[in-house]
Amino acid sequence: MNCEETTKLMDGYLDGELDPITSQRIEQHLRECPRCDQAYATHGSLIRAIGNATPYYKAPLELRERIQSSLRKEMAEQPNGSGSIPVEARPLIAKEQAESRSILFGTSWNWLALAAAIVFAAVIVWNVLPRLQRPGNDQFLATQLIASHVRSLMANHLTDVASSDQHTVKPWLDAKLDFAPAVVDLSPKGFPLIGGRLDYLDNRAVAALIYQRRKHFINLFVWPAAPDEKRTPEIITHQGYQLLHWIESDLNYWAVSDINEKELQEFKQLFEEQSVPH
Numbered sequence: 001m002n003c004e005e006t007t008k009l010m011d012g013y014l015d016g017e018l019d020p021i022t023s024q025r026i027e028q029h030l031r032e033c034p035r036c037d038q039a040y041a042t043h044g045s046l047i048r049a050i051g052n053a054t055p056y057y058k059a060p061l062e063l064r065e066r067i068q069s070s071l072r073k074e075m076a077e078q079p080n081g082s083g084s085i086p087v088e089a090r091p092l093i094a095k096e097q098a099e100s101r102s103i104l105f106g107t108s109w110n111w112l113a114l115a116a117a118i119v120f121a122a123v124i125v126w127n128v129l130p131r132l133q134r135p136g137n138d139q140f141l142a143t144q145l146i147a148s149h150v151r152s153l154m155a156n157h158l159t160d161v162a163s164s165d166q167h168t169v170k171p172w173l174d175a176k177l178d179f180a181p182a183v184v185d186l187s188p189k190g191f192p193l194i195g196g197r198l199d200y201l202d203n204r205a206v207a208a209l210i211y212q213r214r215k216h217f218i219n220l221f222v223w224p225a226a227p228d229e230k231r232t233p234e235i236i237t238h239q240g241y242q243l244l245h246w247i248e249s250d251l252n253y254w255a256v257s258d259i260n261e262k263e264l265q266e267f268k269q270l271f272e273e274q275s276v277p278h
């Protein structure tokens, strides 16, 4: 495990999402590398600080009772108006009302402070944590893609049609989908095609092409792109996986793997060279 790998896997490690062997390798690296250990400590304390700053507490019972009794008082007084109250009692009631208002006022300031703390914490989370940890469609989709990739490896359901022959895989997928994904074998380039699979992502049936790189697998998910989707390829690292997204011929491509970014980029380039007609 080197510094680069450790940095990449740090988030997953801090979130306890890595397998025991990888965690152990990271721990070993942290023992040997003061720089990464320092980064780990900083990152960890940041996560704890955000966790502590994000308020999850219930209002104390006493506060709740005070608010409720104040509201009850206000409501009880309103329908009568102050006309029926003897003159000598008015200052007292006015004082009580002022008090209950100040309780409410003070309370709302507490809540404002709380809201400010939440906004502050949200700003920190937004700016400091990696892009993918932000809530949003990308995160949701990335989580789905990774889940699907991991499931395909775990459940012994990597392929529906196991073949290294693109002329077998392509017709099989074409028959089951309302679009025709490009299928190419990249064996000579070190990324042999293993087969194809149907999957369900982003609320639709999608094609999954499975490629191998040494002992690693790449799931290449393909489905039609929405007309307004952004065209720039992007690489995302999430939970120790690399996700590479690009759009070609109005199809969305998402390559998901635990191989490194450089190899995944190489895979994309080879796939495009072979699949795009020249």
Ligand SMILES: [Zn+2]
Pocket (backbone or CB within 6 Å): 002, 003, 004, 006, 029, 033, 035, 036, 037
């Ligand atoms: Zn290091």
